[in-house]
Amino acid sequence: MATPPPARPCPQYARSQAHFWHLACQIRCAIKNSYIFFQYVWRSDPPNTRTFYSNSRRIEVVTMAASKSKALRASLVFHRFGLGAKPGGLARIADDPAAALVAELATPGVALINDPSLPSYAAACFEGAQPSPRPDAVRVVEVRARIKKHLQPEIGFAERLTLFWSNHFAMSFRKAPLLRATIGQFERDVIRPNVLGTFPQMLKQVMRHPGMIRFLDNDMSIGEESAFGLKRRVSYTENLAREMLELHTVGSGNYGESDVKALAKMLTGWSVVLKKEETPSNAGQFFYRAEWHQPGPQPFFGVTIPEGDMEQADKAFDLMSSHPATARRIATKLVRHFVTDDPSDDLVNPLVQTFLDTGGDLKQVTETLIGLERAWTAPASKYRTPYELMIAQFRALGTSLLPDEEGLLDRILVGLNQPFWDPPSPEGFSDDTADWLSPSSVAFRLDAVQQISKIIGRRKTVDPATLARGLYGGAMSRQTFERVAAGGSQLAGLTILFASPEFQRR
Incomplete structure (x- = not known):
């Protein structure tokens, strides 16, 4: 993976540089050694279970018994399974976080983007056949629609599933003009409608999309005896x-x-x-x-x-x-994406069995995942990908970038090696924490959250301590909260918050 350029210190943050780099060391250490605060609290209470029903199917979701763990459970829902908490979100789901997670999956059309202004299949394909810059203009519109959708749901579980499956069937827009114009439509009309459908149906629709045909060079594949x-x-x-x-x-x-x-x-x-x-x-x-x-x-x-x-x-x-190896591969990737870099059989096997028993019903496979005890009690060992980090920050601040500010996000994601719809290979972007961790990338991440905080802070007043308490409640360590509160300015406080282990990890 290419190494991004080193971060440039910001003059406005000079007074808090000691905090900044101390937090950078904390984040790096937290990747190698599970963060003690989360390990202790998430393992301190014996698990309990709640039972829900989805289409008459019984789902047992492991919860934590003690009332003091409500904020922790809600935080886990947002950060392990979702795209990050929004202002006030913790309070809205605190009474029953697990029920909120199940309810989002049961919402009709939860993963769909219903925007008639976006190009249809035929329109996107037509634009892809036109000379530049028309295909690129379509891609920009699709990126905006994607980010707007990420900000809408309370939790964003279906959005995470969309990102997972879009990356599973990864394509790069750089391959051809056709992909520049259709890659967003591919995600909207092929991936999103199927994330809670069946794997066989998704696979067939993916392989009938011209983007995939062109991306993997099948458009000129001719039988020798045809x-x-x-x-x-x-x-x-x-x-x-x-x-x-x-x-x-x-x-x-x-x-x-x-x-x-x-x-x-x-x-x-x-x-x-x-x-x-x-x-x-x-x-x-x-x-x-x-x-x-x-x-x-x-x-x-x-x-x-x-x-x-x-x-x-x-x-x-x-x-x-229907092959057992496919079931195991999908199950392993799902566990790696949501829970741990080292999927064990006790996490993977139940998903494999559900996949095989249901003919690849992805909703039931997903429900099996959130019904596993270890999916709720495993330490927060995952590191947010750069894209997830930026989206979580937008959700926390309750806004995204304006059109004339979008170039910054492009530069950040390129610098962190996760540009929009441009993975390094057909394998997609890595889901392993180690691949997103290097001394320069940690510094670049901290500089990135600072730049976003600075730009949005110009048009929005935010009290960092109040925001931290609203996003995490008791799930944030006292040490981190005190550093956020003592930041000395809105920019410093927000940067410390978004650079914290609690925010960087899931």
Whole structure:
């Protein structure tokens, strides 16, 4: 991972530099050794359970028995499962944090962005087929809509699921103009409607999106023995097939080269509308070319899939979706994203079983996760990714950047190696804490939260101590709260708050 430039000290913060760098050391130490305050409090009370029902399905959510733990439980809901607390949020869910978490999942359309001003599938594809700067202009609009949506829900659990699944099926907008215009629409119309749906359905919709077809080079994949291939002596590409197996489904060690080749042949003809074929109504869209499709049955995972058109690949998708290795890979990634960098069997196995028992019902898999005792009692060992950190700060301050300030956010995320929709590879951005931790990145993170606090502070008066108490209550250590209160200025207090272990970690 590229090393970001060192942070530049801010003159206004000079009087609190000792606090600033002391907190930087605290954050770094907290990554290597679980932060003692959270370990002690989260483990001090015996767990209890609450029972909820979702579509007549019984869900047991582990809670903490003592009333003094209410703020801790509410804080855990916001920071482990959500995108961070908003002003007043702690008080609004404090009576029953677990119920609030379950209720958000049960809200109809909770993950959807319903904004008629955003481009439809056809409109986004059309813009992607146009010369620059039109595709980039669409991407900017999509980024704004995404951040606006992040700020709306009380908890943001469905938003976290959206980020998880968007990263699971990662694409980079830099690959082609088509991706610049459609990557936001892909997340809105393919990922968001399916985060609480089924994995097989999501997988099929992802693979029918022109962005994924173009990103993984399947748009010119032609069967050698197809009608077109026999005339032109061209061949198929394996990129999409290989990444589907390696990253999206069964994972390394659970498939062979013969499976890659068979899947690649079944995906021949899955393409996009070519430039010479474009009309205003079809430009850039997914298009299946039967004359490019490799004929004949294909041996795949020990099963012979009969000859067919698009349904041949769909049958392969079903085999991958129902494979135990896919269930384990998805379960492990979910636990790593939400709970710990070292997923253990007692956390992973229940999710695997639910995935297999329900045919990949992602809502039930998610409900199984929040029903696990260790999902609620594990120490806060995860480090917020740079993007999550910025969103949590916006939510805490109750506002985002104005359009003329958005360049700062772009620069921050580029400097912290997590630019919008631009992962370093098809594997997506890392979910391992260690990959976001280096001496320079810690300093850069602290400078970033300071810059955001400074810009928003110019137009909004915030008392840092009051905000800290409202966001965390008793879940914030007295040491951190006293440092925030003693900051000496709004900027210093906010910077100490957002640089604290409680805010940086989840």
